[in-house]
Amino acid sequence: MAKKKKITAEDIISFYMNYVLENEKQPSSVYKFSKSNNFDEAIFYNFFNSFETLEKEVFNAFYNYTIKALEADKAYLDFNNRTKLLSFYYTFFEMLTANRSYVVYALSKHKNKLKYVGILSKLKESFTNYITHLEIETIDLKQEKLEKIQQKTLNESAWIQLLITIKFWLDDTSSSFEKTDIFIEKSVNTTFDLLDTKPLQSIIDLGKFIYKEKINMNL
Template identity: 60%
Template sequence: MAKKKTISKSDLITFFMDHVLMHDHKPKSVYAFAKAHNFDEAKFYEHYGSFEALEQSIFKTFFDNTHSILNKSEEYQSFDARNKLLSFYFTFFENLTANRSYVVYALGNHKEQMKSLKTLSQLKSSFNNYIEQLGINMLDLKQDRLEKIQNRGLKESTWLQLLITIKFWLDDTSPSFEKTDIFIEKSINTGFDLIDTTPLQSIIDLGKFMIREKIRMN
């Protein structure tokens, strides 16, 4: 049988996921993997330098699929940051659920150490960029250094929230993972309520006004 001439990233991801779910371990080598799926080993390296790189790209693919679906929705485009993030979560976890067996294989043995998993590094990068583009209202600190610290804190806290939600979903045994849906809604809303800058910004503005007026009166 002639070997396949064209192999895409999507093909490699499908072959890899099928292999680990059937055998409960990664392929022994790229050579064996290529031979099993009837393509030249060099085709693998056109897309990935290792199985580890392929694994990382799988979770980024879940993100990319989610982002693509959302961007096609006119309703999503009209949402504020809170509802955009809620939509992202619900759609992202639909993607995870459709591939739950693989996600459990990839993360199930590392639920306590997910924050440091290299497997999620590409997902983290894409998710952080997404958070940055949401335009979440933060305090106007008027100092670049402080605003950078604030933005970094937002990215780290939202990433940690995503990891906690993934762990909750991995442990969830409710029908259709309905408890995860409830957890998503409550945690996202609580998070936005905690960073709601309107009351605090008003207090800061009042303080500035009082200081200015005191200086003028003196």
Template identity: 55%
Template sequence: MARKKKITQQDILGFYMDFVLENNERPKSVYALAKAYNFEEQAFYNYFGTIEVLDQQVFLEFFNSTLEVLNKSEDYQSYDSRHQLLSFYYTFFENLTANRSFVKYILSQHSNQLKNLKMLSHLRKSFKSYVKGLHIDLPDFKNKQIDSIQTKGLEEAAWAQLLFTLKFWMDDHSANFEKTDIFIEKSVNASFDLMDISALKSLIDLGKFIIKEKSIMN
């Protein structure tokens, strides 16, 4: 049987995800992936250098498809930074949920070390750039060095919050993942309230929710 020659990057990512789900393991080599889905091995190298980078690209695609949806929304364009970030979270986790079996398989092997996962490096870079582009209002200290540190701190805090939400979602067994939606709302609102120095009520509300859900999950 002649092998497929017209293979796109999206095709390869789809083949890879299907392979992982069908075999409960990653392909051992590019050859194994190409053979399983009947395409020329050379086609793979038109887009990727090694098979190890596919996980990074898959998570970046989840991010890119999220922004693609948001950027088509007129409502999103009119939102303030708080509601734009909320919209990002809801849409991003809808994408993850549509591919939950794959995401859980890949991440469950490193669920306690998400922060250091190389496979999330592209997502981390793109998400931090997205947060920076939201132009979230921060206290103005009239000092470039302090303001720069504050901006970088905000990006790192936002990334840590995304990882924490990802871990919560992985452990969530509620119908339609409604508890993750609640967590997103409470955590994002608490973060913005902190920056507005009106944090206490939201922070306590978030803390009560986390304690309650952790006791249930455990």
């Protein structure tokens, strides 16, 4: 049988997910894996340099499919940041649920220490980039260095929140994972409530005013 030539990264990811679900282990070699799926080994290396790299891309693919689905909905572009992030969460976890058997397999050894799982590093990179581009309103510190630190802190906090939600979803035994949906709504809304900068900005502005007036009165 002639070997397949038109193989995409998505095809290889699909082959890999099917293999580990059927065999409950990683393929023993790229050669055997490629041969069993009827394509040249070299094609694998056009996209990935190892199975470990491929595993990272699986979770990044879930992210990419999520973004593609969101951007296909014209209404999404007009959502405010809170609604956009909620939409991301709901769509992303629908994607995870559709592939739950694989996700549980891939994360089973790291269930209680997801923060340190290298398999999620590509997902973290993409997700924190997504958070940055949401341009969530933060306090105007008027110093570029401090604002960069503030954005980095926001990105890390958002990432930790996503990890906590993944952990909650992994442990969720409710019908249709309805408890995860509730957790998503409450956690995202709480985060945005805490990020509401208007009251805090007003306090900062008042403090600056009082400080300035006190200095002037002492002159």
